[in-house]
Amino acid sequence: MPSDVLLSVRDLRIAFDGVEAVRGLSFDVRPREALAIVGESGAGKSLTARALLGMLPRGATTSGAIEPDLSAHRGRRISLVPQDALSALSPVHPVGDQLAAAVRSVAGVSRKEARARAVAALDRVGIPDAARTARAYPHEYSGGMRQRAVIAMATVNEPDVVVADEPTTALDEERRDQVLRVLAEQREAVGAALVLVTHDMDVVRDHADRVLVMYAGRLTELGPADEVLGRPRAPYTAGLLASLPQHAPPGRRLPTLRGTPPPPAALPPGCAFAPRCPLAADPCRTADPEPQQVEGRLVACHRWQELPYPATELFLAQKEEQQPA
Numbered sequence: 001m002p003s004d005v006l007l008s009v010r011d012l013r014i015a016f017d018g019v020e021a022v023r024g025l026s027f028d029v030r031p032r033e034a035l036a037i038v039g040e041s042g043a044g045k046s047l048t049a050r051a052l053l054g055m056l057p058r059g060a061t062t063s064g065a066i067e068p069d070l071s072a073h074r075g076r077r078i079s080l081v082p083q084d085a086l087s088a089l090s091p092v093h094p095v096g097d098q099l100a101a102a103v104r105s106v107a108g109v110s111r112k113e114a115r116a117r118a119v120a121a122l123d124r125v126g127i128p129d130a131a132r133t134a135r136a137y138p139h140e141y142s143g144g145m146r147q148r149a150v151i152a153m154a155t156v157n158e159p160d161v162v163v164a165d166e167p168t169t170a171l172d173e174e175r176r177d178q179v180l181r182v183l184a185e186q187r188e189a190v191g192a193a194l195v196l197v198t199h200d201m202d203v204v205r206d207h208a209d210r211v212l213v214m215y216a217g218r219l220t221e222l223g224p225a226d227e228v229l230g231r232p233r234a235p236y237t238a239g240l241l242a243s244l245p246q247h248a249p250p251g252r253r254l255p256t257l258r259g260t261p262p263p264p265a266a267l268p269p270g271c272a273f274a275p276r277c278p279l280a281a282d283p284c285r286t287a288d289p290e291p292q293q294v295e296g297r298l299v300a301c302h303r304w305q306e307l308p309y310p311a312t313e314l315f316l317a318q319k320e321e322q323q324p325a
């Protein structure tokens, strides 16, 4: 494997009862990068992230390759920052004890040393008076402190990869940025890569080096975040961006993507995005496009060359046809 690849995912497929929710996904995670996985609900983002951790729901069958398989080293080489911080912490043990136990589960260190590392980790994420606060229970922490504690837990053993699954969904914008900043600081401090699952393009813009855009279990676009967001090449990426408030021209309605993604059991023939795509033409309705190299990124679209610039105009026009402002 090339030295700029930490994790390689090839032709990943995840199915339930024979119906594929992730359909042949390939991408790499590079050392120390922040890779965001973005897409609407049901795109397969969480399943993909959880496959890296070996934490798929019961009933899931998989094929393809994830190399190296870090799931046997969960908590040490790969760790999770979940959506809900409370679910990651046991209510019946003090937070510091839980961190110390995480340290002792992978490192042959004394209780005293584990305790010291736990307190240091809490201190690093900005928990005030960490030595004392470590003795408190999760319910005694504020929501923001719990999120920080979970980040401390995920980074205390200096993993290679931290997977964060919508870690800020429940938080307001200020808290969201705070938590993501702490996460960025910590992963930089321990030299970990971050795989960040989100549906929020603002989070991608502010916190990711590269972005993997997913639609209906497939790769739509993958490349440097500033380039993909600055000039999307796939109509679906453009549609996601068009829905951001800053793209609403004064006096005009906020454009949105028409319709909803198809469920895995009812995919249309051809490109799964075609029924919602203002650019769809004949090939899109019969052949699912394969990802191809386009200007330093991967794009899966038959019609990427037809995309206007700025591409968001396509969706503004579409919206205005439907509902004149």
Ligand SMILES: Nc1ncnc2c1ncn2[C@@H]1O[C@H](COP(=O)(O)OP(=O)(O)OP(=O)(O)O)[C@@H](O)[C@H]1O
Pocket: 016, 021, 039, 040, 041, 042, 043, 044, 045, 046, 047, 048, 057, 058, 059, 199, 263, 264
């Ligand atoms: N436990 C399960 N049993 C059956 N199907 C599942 C299960 N988990 C996920 N799926 C299917 O896989 C699809 C993708 O799920 P996933 O959780 O990865 O979506 P997501 O992109 O993370 O969406 P969200 O933003 O809503 O979390 C779901 O829409 C569902 O059809």
